[in-house]
Each structure stands twice: as structure tokens, then as C-alpha cells.
Amino acid sequence: MKKRVIQAVRDELQREFILEKPKDLSFGHYATPIAFSLAKELRKSPMVIADELCKKFENSVIFKEVISVKGYINFRLSEEFLDEYASWAISNESEFGKSDKTESILLEYVSANPTGPLHIGHARGAILGDSLYRIGNHLGYKITSEYYVNDAGSQMAMLGLSIFLSGRENVLKVEVEWPQEYYRGEYIVDLADEANEELGAVVFEDEKNIEQLSVWGKDKMMELIKSNLADVDIEFEQFVSEKSLYNKWNDSFKKLEESDKIFIEDGKTWIRSTDLGDEKDRVVIREDGRPTYLAGDVIYHDNKYQRGYDHYINIWGADHHGYISRVKAAINFLGYDEKKLEVILAQMVALLKGGEPYKMSKRAGNFILMSDVVKDVGSDALRFVFLSKKSDTHLDFDVDMFKQEDSSNPIFYINYAHARINQVFKKSGKTLEDIKDIKLENLNDDAANLLYSALLLPEILEDAFESRQLQKVTEYLKTLSASLHKFYNENRVVGEKDEEKFLKLFAMVGVSIRVGLKLIGIEAKNKM
RNA sequence: GUCCUCAUAGCUCAGCUGGAUAGAGCACUUGAUUCCUAAUCAAGAGGUCACGCGUUCGAAUCGCGUUGAGGACACCA
Numbered sequence: 129m130k131k132r133v134i135q136a137v138r139d140e141l142q143r144e145f146i147l148e149k150p151k152d153l154s155f156g157h158y159a160t161p162i163a164f165s166l167a168k169e170l171r172k173s174p175m176v177i178a179d180e181l182c183k184k185f186e187n188s189v190i191f192k193e194v195i196s197v198k199g200y201i202n203f204r205l206s207e208e209f210l211d212e213y214a215s216w217a218i219s220n221e222s223e224f225g226k227s228d229k230t231e232s233i234l235l236e237y238v239s240a241n242p243t244g245p246l247h248i249g250h251a252r253g254a255i256l257g258d259s260l261y262r263i264g265n266h267l268g269y270k271i272t273s274e275y276y277v278n279d280a281g282s283q284m285a286m287l288g289l290s291i292f293l294s295g296r297e298n299v300l301k302v303e304v305e306w307p308q309e310y311y312r313g314e315y316i317v318d319l320a321d322e323a324n325e326e327l328g329a330v331v332f333e334d335e336k337n338i339e340q341l342s343v344w345g346k347d348k349m350m351e352l353i354k355s356n357l358a359d360v361d362i363e364f365e366q367f368v369s370e371k372s373l374y375n376k377w378n379d380s381f382k383k384l385e386e387s388d389k390i391f392i393e394d395g396k397t398w399i400r401s402t403d404l405g406d407e408k409d410r411v412v413i414r415e416d417g418r419p420t421y422l423a424g425d426v427i428y429h430d431n432k433y434q435r436g437y438d439h440y441i442n443i444w445g446a447d448h449h450g451y452i453s454r455v456k457a458a459i460n461f462l463g464y465d466e467k468k469l470e471v472i473l474a475q476m477v478a479l480l481k482g483g484e485p486y487k488m489s490k491r492a493g494n495f496i497l498m499s500d501v502v503k504d505v506g507s508d509a510l511r512f513v514f515l516s517k518k519s520d521t522h523l524d525f526d527v528d529m530f531k532q533e534d535s536s537n538p539i540f541y542i543n544y545a546h547a548r549i550n551q552v553f554k555k556s557g558k559t560l561e562d563i564k565d566i567k568l569e570n571l572n573d574d575a576a577n578l579l580y581s582a583l584l585l586p587e588i589l590e591d592a593f594e595s596r597q598l599q600k601v602t603e604y605l606k607t608l609s610a611s612l613h614k615f616y617n618e619n620r621v622v623g624e625k626d627e628e629k630f631l632k633l634f635a636m637v638g639v640s641i642r643v644g645l646k647l648i649g650i651e652a653k654n655k656m
Numbered sequence: 657g658u659c660c661u662c663a664u665a666g667c668u669c670a671g672c673u674g675g676a677u678a679g680a681g682c683a684c685u686u687g688a689u690u691c692c693u694a695a696u697c698a699a700g701a702g703g704u705c706a707c708g709c710g711u712u713c714g715a716a717u718c719g720c721g722u723u724g725a726g727g728a729c730a731c732c733a
Contacts, residue, residue, distance in 0.1 A: 161675050411731045421733050450728050555692045617697040
């Protein structure tokens with residue numbers, strides 16, 4: 129819709145301009161303050177310029193009226209245009225909001241270490257990533273979703289050791305001396321029990337089995353993580369194992385050598401990341417030959433870029449922000465355009481219950497399980513609330529709030545609007561087929577505004593995706609639902625003379641709510 | 657100490673590519689149901705957009721500084 133308007137206005141004005149939505153719909157559907165910026169150039173008052181420009185639109189088909197108010201040029205779309213668009217959307221619901229984007233994107237998110245279940249902090253990145261994936265695909269982007277599995281390095285060893293020691297303590301019942309660092313969540317005890325059943329208690333008798341336990345444990349944890357994700361309807365297209373990429377190290381290393389950005393000092397291999405603004409150079413290979421975490425990411429990003437996407441998006445926890453510059457430096461040294469990589473940081477989530485703060489710590493094992501929260505408040509509410517605040521801001525929420533089934537719970541409010549639409553159709557005894565060809569004309573202001581709001585979804589989706597700010601979608605759905613509730617309270621539908629028109633209007637609102645919710649991973653309810 | 661993110665109503669937050677009177681929900685006050693689900697709606701009250709300076713015809717929005725909150729500053733992942 130916006131595209132058509134921009135096109136039409138550009139045809140007449142023959143220059144670039146800003147098209148905005150007025151705060152108050154009584155001003156019109158779209159507006160441009162272009163007369164203000166032309167005032168200086170033309171040495172005329174903005175009001176005079178706006179008046180003159182308006183005349184250009186007198187014969188427009190898509191505008192009902194174009195008027196100047198205090199220097200603004202306000203556009204009001206014609207009923208014919210809105211009606212046509214609505215008819216199409218109702219008949220082609222699955223196409224509504226689609227766009228013509230063609231860029232390919234590799235979207236990596238979650239990538240939590242397979243050393244334990246997902247906690248509530250992971251959920252934020254997971255939900256954001258999955259929703260971007262859904263919306264981006266809808267807009268036409270060729271998006272691949274990917275999970276990077278950190279199945280190499282010291283954490284894997286620590287997982288094996290933790291299961292081993294827990295097995296000795298809880299299964300073999302022998303005295304165990306715990307190291308300072310180990311995974312101490314209860315799930316480790318469960319893992320040890322499971323290992324006992326599957327592998328037999330013998331496995332805890334010899335330290336040589338620690339490695340076997342770490343691989344076994346990692347597989348178990350990946351299964352658990354996948355099921356945690358499935359709880360909120362998230363499924364990845366592919367998983368990439370860190371370990372499986374290590375045989376490519378020589379190739380990546382050679383590229384770095386060629387770019388002369390690698391050096392050896394104190395027996396360690398360093399990457400010269402300070403050349404590209406990093407605070408210090410970073411070690412990639414330790415003195416004993418073990419690669420650091422960064423080495424894994426060097427290979428991984430080499431691998432990603434070899435796959436030739438137009439754009440790469442990584443969603444990381446905010447605590448990784450210092451890591452961005454060194455990875456980007458590495459990408460540059462490998463001979464790729466590091467600007468193609470975009471890192472979205474998901475800020476920390478602080479969970480409250482009855483006003484009491486929870487502290488999260490994966491190491492300590494007293495973190496809040498994502499699965500518990502999902503069980504508590506449901507996938508829909510969790511998804512909605514996580515998306516309704518910008519990802520780069522801290523989020524505080526009280527679990528108790530989700531349990532309320534009234535308007536303080538936005539997902540409830542939106543579903544209620546959708547259910548009402550369904551209910552009105554039922555009462556009227558009419559179907560979509562009966563009303564989809566009814567002309568929407570001579571609508572009262574409330575109806576016309578509601579129709580316009582419902583047709584805004586496509587541009588909201590595009591704006592939200594491009595800016596990576598999905599709270600624009602949740603905000604929109606709340607506002608649209610509020611408009612529907614307001615209309616419902618002020619206008620009777622069934623049995624009135626405008627019944628069929630209003631039914632078509634409601635059908636259009638229903639389409640936008642359903643499509644909007646679906647793209648953030650929520651299925652609209654037909655009945656409450 | 658350096659860097660990142662943030663600061664808007666009592667609370668939780670929108671708004672930020674500069675533009676019309678700064679919005680919503682919760683909580684508070686009042687009202688609406690012979691009528692499609694009142695799980696809703698309407699009205700009222702509530703603001704130094706942290707503070708200062710600057711850019712501009714115009715700043716919550718952009719720049720600089722100050723204050724405050726959280727986070728990151730590994731040869732851990």
C-alpha cells in the first residue's frame with residue numbers, strides 16, 4: 129500500500145520526499161512535510177507551496193483527497209483503492225504481506241553450548257531469531273536458520289567430568305572431590321542416572337571414560353535443547369558442529385597467513401585484530417597447540433562465507449559484544465567483506481516472581497529453565513512479551529503477570545478480538561464467500577479507519593524486519609485489536625443495514641491478526 | 657580506567673530516518689450490558705521525555721558533555 133502511494137506521489141512531485149503516517153488519522157492516511165524543506169529553496173512559505181503541490185493530485189485515482197494543512201500535505205486514500213486491496217487480501221490470505229525481496233541471508237541464533245538445558249536468557253534470542261526467520265521468509269528473503277554447536281573445547285571436557293563425578297558420587301556412592309569449576313545443575317545428576325542405565329555403572333569407574341561421557345552427554349543435551357525449542361515451536365534448518373570444522377583449520381590458517389595478519393609470539397599464534405579496531409591482538413592457537421574459541425569462529429565464518437550468502441546475521445547474547453570486533457577482523461583477514469555480517473545483541477532478561485529477582489547462572493546451576501517458564505505461562509505469551517520490547521534493552525518481567533487472563537495480558541486481548549470476529553460471523557450465518565465481493569463504500573469514519581489500519585500490516589512487517597525491531601509487529605497487533613474492540617462496542621453488525629460491509633471489514637481485520645500472529649509464531653484463537 | 661546498551665506518566669513500556677496537541681497497558685476515579693462474548697468499551701486524572709549546552713524554521717528524536725543503572729573488557733566458551 130505504502131509502495132503504491134510513494135509511487136503515485138513521486139510521479140507527481142518528481143523528487144525525493146519523506147512519507148509519514150500522521151499521528152491522528154483525521155489528518156489523512158499519509159502525509160509529507162516536504163513543503164517545509166522546500167520553503168528555503170523556493171523562498172515561499174510552506175503553506176503556499178503545499179497548496180500548490182496539492183493541485184497536482186486533483187485527478188488521482190488512488191487518492192480520495194489531497195489537502196494542505198499548516199504546511200503539511202495530507203493524503204487520503206480512495207475507498208475504491210482500499211476496497212480492492214482488501215478484497216484481494218481476503219481471497220489471498222497466505223499471500224498478504226508478502227514482498228519481493230530476493231537477498232539470501234544466513235541467520236544464526238541460539239547456538240547455546242550443549243552442556244545443559246536452555247535457560248530463559250536463551251529464549252529471548254531464540255524467539256527473536258525464529259520470528260525474524262518467519263517474517264523474513266514471508267517477505268521473500270532466502271533465509272537459512274542455523275545453530276552452531278560448540279561441541280569442542282574445555283566446556284565439553286567439563287561436561288564429561290561433571291557427569292563422571294556425579295556418577296561416582298550418586299551411583300557408585302564414593303567420596304568425590306569436586307573441582308572449582310563444574311556443572312552443578314540437577315540435570316547432571318539426571319544425566320549420570322541415565323548414563324548408568326544406558327552405559328552401566330562401570331563407566332564411572334575409570335577416568336578414561338570421561339571423554340566418552342562428554343560426547344554421550346553432548347548428544348543428550350542437544351536432544352534436550354531441541355525439545356526445549358520445539359516447546360515454543362522453533363525448528364532449525366541445520367546444525368553445524370564446531371568439531372567437524374576443525375579439519376578445515378589449515379585452509380583458513382593459510383588465508384590468514386596470506387593476508388599477513390597472523391604472527392607467532394611466546395609460542396602462541398596471534399591474530400592482528402588491532403589493525404581493525406580491536407582493543408588487543410588475540411590468541412588463536414595456544415602454546416600447547418590447542419585452538420582457542422576464536423579459532424573455531426574463524427573457521428566457522430570462513431565456512432559461512434564460502435557458502436556465498438548476501439548477508440549474515442548472528443544473534444548473540446549481549447555479553448558477547450566485545451567479541452564482535454575480533455570476529456569481524458578475522459572475516460576481513462580471510463578476504464571477505466565483514467560488513468555483510470550483522471550482529472544483533474539480545475540483552476539480558478531479568479525474571480521476577482512476586483517481585484523477587486532471580487539470578488541466572490549457567491555454571492552454578494540455579495538458572496531459570498526456559499522449559500519451566502514455557503510450562504508456566506505458555507509459548508504464546510512468552511513469545512509475545514519477549515518480542516514486545518526491543519532486543520537491545522534490558523527486559524524485566526514478572527512471571528505472575530502472564531498468568532492473568534485479562535487485558536493486562538496482551539496476547540489475551542488480541543485473541544479476544546480475533547475470537548469476536550469469528551463469533552460475529554457465526555451469529556450472522558454468513559461466510560467469507562458471501563461477503564468478499566461486497567463493495568466497501570460510504571463507510572463511516574470508524575469503519576474507514578479500521579479498514580486502513582488492517583491494511584497496514586505489510587508495511588509494518590517490512591519496517592519491522594528491516595530495522596530488526598519486532599516490537600513494531602506486537603505494537604501493531606495490539607493497536608489493531610484495540611480498534612476492533614472499539615468498533616465492536618460502538619457499532620452493531622448483525623442484522624444492521626451495513627452488516628455485509630462490516631463483515632467484510634471484520635474479515636480483513638481477522639486476516640491481519642492471523643497473519644501477523646502467525647509470523648511471530650502464534651496461532652490466533654477462534655474461540656475463547 | 658576503556659567500550660557497549662539504556663534513562664519517557666506511580667509501575668511496565670511504545671514513539672526516535674528531526675515535523676502537527678508526547679502515547680498505550682496496569683493501577684486509581686466515574687460511567688456503559690432488554691443488544692453480535694462487559695475477558696470489552698468510554699470519560700477523568702497522571703509528564704522538567706534524567707540534566708546542561710549545541711545544530712535547526714522546528715529536538716523526546718541528531719551531536720557534545722554531565723549524572724545514574726546494567727553489561728563487556730581471557731590464552732572461558
